[in-house]
Amino acid sequence: MKKLLVFALAVLAMVGRVRADEGMWLPMFVERLNYVDMQKMGLQLTPEELYSINHSSLKDAIVGLGSTPRPTGFFCTGEIVSEHGLLFTNHHCGYGAVQKLSSMEHDYLHDGFWAKDYSEEIPAPEMTASFLIRMEDVTKDILGVVTDDMDWEARNVAIAAKIKELQNAASEDGKYNPVIKGFFEGNEYYMFVYQVYTDVRLVGVANESIGKFGGDTDNWMWPRHTGDFSIFRVYADKDGNPADYSADNVPLTPKHHLPISLDGVKQDDFTMIWGFPGSTERYMSSYGIDYNVETFYPIIIDIFGKQLEVMEEFQKADPAINLMYADSHASLANTWKNFIGQCQMLRKNKVSEAKVRLENNYKKWVSEDANRKAEYGEALPNLMKAYEELGHISKFIYYPNFVAQAGPAGVAMAFMPYYNAMEKKDKDMAEMVLAQLNEIDFNEMFAETDPQVEHKTFAEMLKLYRNAFNEDELPEFYSKVIDKKFKGDIDAFADYVYENSVFATPESIKAFLAKPSKKKMDKDYAFMVASQMVSILKENRQAYAEAQTAVQENDHIFVKGLREYYAATQPGKSLYPDANSTMRMSYGSVKDYMPADAVHYDYVCTANGILEKYIPGDYEFDAPKRLLELIERKDYGVYADENGELIVCFLSTNDITGGNSGSPIMNGKGELIGLAFDGNWEAMSGDVNFEPKLQRTINVDIRYVLFIIDKYAGATNLINELDIRKSEPQPLREETEN
Numbered sequence: 001m002k003k004l005l006v007f008a009l010a011v012l013a014m015v016g017r018v019r020a021d022e023g024m025w026l027p028m029f030v031e032r033l034n035y036v037d038m039q040k041m042g043l044q045l046t047p048e049e050l051y052s053i054n055h056s057s058l059k060d061a062i063v064g065l066g067s068t069p070r071p072t073g074f075f076c077t078g079e080i081v082s083e084h085g086l087l088f089t090n091h092h093c094g095y096g097a098v099q100k101l102s103s104m105e106h107d108y109l110h111d112g113f114w115a116k117d118y119s120e121e122i123p124a125p126e127m128t129a130s131f132l133i134r135m136e137d138v139t140k141d142i143l144g145v146v147t148d149d150m151d152w153e154a155r156n157v158a159i160a161a162k163i164k165e166l167q168n169a170a171s172e173d174g175k176y177n178p179v180i181k182g183f184f185e186g187n188e189y190y191m192f193v194y195q196v197y198t199d200v201r202l203v204g205v206a207n208e209s210i211g212k213f214g215g216d217t218d219n220w221m222w223p224r225h226t227g228d229f230s231i232f233r234v235y236a237d238k239d240g241n242p243a244d245y246s247a248d249n250v251p252l253t254p255k256h257h258l259p260i261s262l263d264g265v266k267q268d269d270f271t272m273i274w275g276f277p278g279s280t281e282r283y284m285s286s287y288g289i290d291y292n293v294e295t296f297y298p299i300i301i302d303i304f305g306k307q308l309e310v311m312e313e314f315q316k317a318d319p320a321i322n323l324m325y326a327d328s329h330a331s332l333a334n335t336w337k338n339f340i341g342q343c344q345m346l347r348k349n350k351v352s353e354a355k356v357r358l359e360n361n362y363k364k365w366v367s368e369d370a371n372r373k374a375e376y377g378e379a380l381p382n383l384m385k386a387y388e389e390l391g392h393i394s395k396f397i398y399y400p401n402f403v404a405q406a407g408p409a410g411v412a413m414a415f416m417p418y419y420n421a422m423e424k425k426d427k428d429m430a431e432m433v434l435a436q437l438n439e440i441d442f443n444e445m446f447a448e449t450d451p452q453v454e455h456k457t458f459a460e461m462l463k464l465y466r467n468a469f470n471e472d473e474l475p476e477f478y479s480k481v482i483d484k485k486f487k488g489d490i491d492a493f494a495d496y497v498y499e500n501s502v503f504a505t506p507e508s509i510k511a512f513l514a515k516p517s518k519k520k521m522d523k524d525y526a527f528m529v530a531s532q533m534v535s536i537l538k539e540n541r542q543a544y545a546e547a548q549t550a551v552q553e554n555d556h557i558f559v560k561g562l563r564e565y566y567a568a569t570q571p572g573k574s575l576y577p578d579a580n581s582t583m584r585m586s587y588g589s590v591k592d593y594m595p596a597d598a599v600h601y602d603y604v605c606t607a608n609g610i611l612e613k614y615i616p617g618d619y620e621f622d623a624p625k626r627l628l629e630l631i632e633r634k635d636y637g638v639y640a641d642e643n644g645e646l647i648v649c650f651l652s653t654n655d656i657t658g659g660n661s662g663s664p665i666m667n668g669k670g671e672l673i674g675l676a677f678d679g680n681w682e683a684m685s686g687d688v689n690f691e692p693k694l695q696r697t698i699n700v701d702i703r704y705v706l707f708i709i710d711k712y713a714g715a716t717n718l719i720n721e722l723d724i725r726k727s728e729p730q731p732l733r734e735e736t737e738n
């Protein structure tokens with residue numbers, strides 16, 4: 001016994017030294033950068049089994065979910081889990097598609113949906129699945145077109161042309177969708193060659209009271225009891241090639257699918273997550289952080305907060321409006337809460353201060369050498385200036401932009417090209433624009449929104465704008481129209497617009513298109529709001545764009561210097577590039593955390609928490625009766641853990657961000673143990689700086705997913721299709737002499 005124990009301690013000590021957690025790594029470099037670490041932590045696969053361009057490998061089961069046939073980025077990740085192209089992703093990733101397929105008669109968001117066989121699966125036209133065929137380093141080709149005499153703009157033009165050329169060459173006449181992206185702020189370039197499947201069908205989704213249990217109150221937080229998964233299937237033509245929807249298409253036979261493990265998780269178990277993280281800012285300067293916290297995030301929080309308030313008022317009152325705005329509401333609420341969390345946690349975790357310390361060391365290193373001073377000396381001061389400019393100008397960009405999009409002002413914007421053509425007396429242009437406007441189905445366009453919601457949003461955005469600016473900064477219509485003609489009453493003004501504007505209803509638009517005139521637009525208050533907001537945008541656009549360009553250019557120089565600085569001062573450190581919607585691998589382990597002094601958060605939560613949180617009839621914490629009964633009876637079947645409890649979600653230290661949603665979390669054998677779906681509140685600053693002590697990924701346990709499919713929904717057809725594994729329980733081994 002003793003001998004074994006000593007050995008076990010030695011292994012633990014070794015494991016303890018390995019610290020991966022942070023980093024979203026490119027799978028192509030796994031062997032060189034990560035493999036040794038991963039193996040020490042518990043990985044049992046070979047590098048070839050993880051990423052290979054010659055044989056099938058784990059990467060072939062990971063798909064990027066896009067909304068177009070040739071996506072350059074992905075809103076979520078999915079994984080293939082059967083030899084018939086079955087795909088798991090998050091509930092919140094399938095949400096938009098499920099909303100679009102729903103109606104008041106068939107409200108799949110509310111009621112759930114389970115196809116009993118292939119014939120019942122429903123095409124989700126706005127969802128595509130991209131498989132990565134290969135990736136390659138094209139830095140030399142791309143940066144080869146840059147010459148010393150090019151300024152930043154000329155450089156970007158030359159790079160864009162080269163990117164297009166290489167992408168075209170790799171597409172093999174449209175067979176593939178090659179995408180080239182810049183890494184480390186344009187200091188490296190890689191090409192990703194995808195095969196994009198456009199026939200993706202909805203197979204199964206639980207009621208949103210399971211899939212979104214806890215709603216926005218629990219969003220971005222632990223403990224979490226959300227069954228955040230949905231199920232789709234990828235279809236192909238008879239030869240396995242991508243094809244648009246056709247009744248003749250067949251389920252895709254994938255190169256690889258993930259087996260599923262029922263073994264569950266224990267503290268410190270090895271975990272890896274593969275997927276398509278969207279964007280991080282790990283190399284952002286302190287100036288960028290300060291600008292976000294002080295200016296940019298507060299503006300967006302202000303605007304989105306108000307928009308959400310209006311939506312919610314009407315959504316809670318009317319189920320049809322609730323369904324209509326479900327997806328817009330969820331994504332606004334998600335970003336809104338994220339920005340609030342980032343403001344709080346960037347401050348609390350003192351991220352800007354940490355960056356200042358790094359920048360001071362870096363500046364010292366730069367100043368020690370004349371060449372370095374010449375190349376890198378100006379980048380940080382330039383960044384400071386550029387962000388200062390953005391700090392002044394941003395409100396003149398974001399507020400007008402959102403007001404100009406609100407309600408009838410937003411519709412009027414579509415008619416601005418006609419107005420401009422008429423003003424220039426360009427008859428041909430005006431005709432052309434009118435022809436395009438006549439193509440638009442305004443009935444359909446208006447059917448996607450509710451007039452009450454749009455009306456109130458329009459009024460509230462105008463009020464918000466008035467609050468955000470000084471009187472002398474307001475566009476003219478506030479004093480000349482709202483104050484003079486409506487005694488400053490913005491609601492009365494909005495009512496008037498809705499009764500009288502050309503752009504308030506499809507009927508009035510059609511009447512206008514039958515007899516279009518510039519004069520009518522001159523007198524139209526919705527158009528007046530839109531055009532005066534656009535004037536403000538135009539006045540500030542150039543300065544804003546210049547500051548943004550200065551940020552990009554100087555970030556490029558700063559990060560180039562920073563990489564040199566790290567190489568010189570910390571030669572053992574491997575750097576990973578910021579997330580940019582390309583395939584990444586992150587590895588870590590199952591782990592609890594302490595969110596505050598004296599508070600300990602366990603790394604798993606159980607179905608008992610659903611009973612605790614349950615509020616009958618509530619917008620966020622209602623739950624289906626059948627689920628509650630199963631939990632009361634602890635009727636969990638093979639999905640229970642060793643104590644007879646049902647684990648719902650668990651935590652791991654993997655480094656992920658938005659876009660990773662739906663990603664598989666796997667054990668050392670590459671078996672699926674859950675789906676990653678969120679980050680935690682205390683580390684909302686994590687996109688800018690990884691917080692090892694606090695930062696966790698929230699995963700839905702695969703046993704809860706299977707329990708819902710099997711015991712709750714009775715979709716045994718799907719269970720039978722999966723490759724489910726359970727290891728033999730390991731007997732406690734006595735040490736034997738032989």
Ligand code: ARG
Pocket residue numbers: 092212215216219220330331333334658659661677678679
């Ligand atoms: N926070 C999750 C993510 O960004 C999305 C959760 C969506 N749920 C919601 N209640 N809006 O991946």
